[in-house]
Amino acid sequence: MEHATDSIEIEVTYALPHRQFLERFFVPIGTTIEQAIVLSGVTTLFSEIDLTTQKFGIFNKIAKPGTLLQNGDRVEIYRPLLLDPKEKRRKRVAEKSKKSG
Incomplete structure (x- = not known):
């Protein structure tokens, strides 16, 4: 599909464990x-997305909301971590110690 040279094609994606959103479209x-x-409409479908606190990225690299997009970029909306990875590891080690000790 041809578009004016003043637009670029991008994707916006948001993923939950059992539901995903992926929209590819042209923007100026x-x-x-x-x-x-x-513009993607994701905030209408997922009311938990808070643009003032949510983290965003482009191809798995954190970026600020005001970052200008380039042709082919994939905007990713990141969910907050439920458990800090270090804490999760500590719990796993503690559980293994209980089972073997």
């Missing part, structure tokens, strides 16, 4: 991450 050059998220 100069569109920011935050604008793309709003």
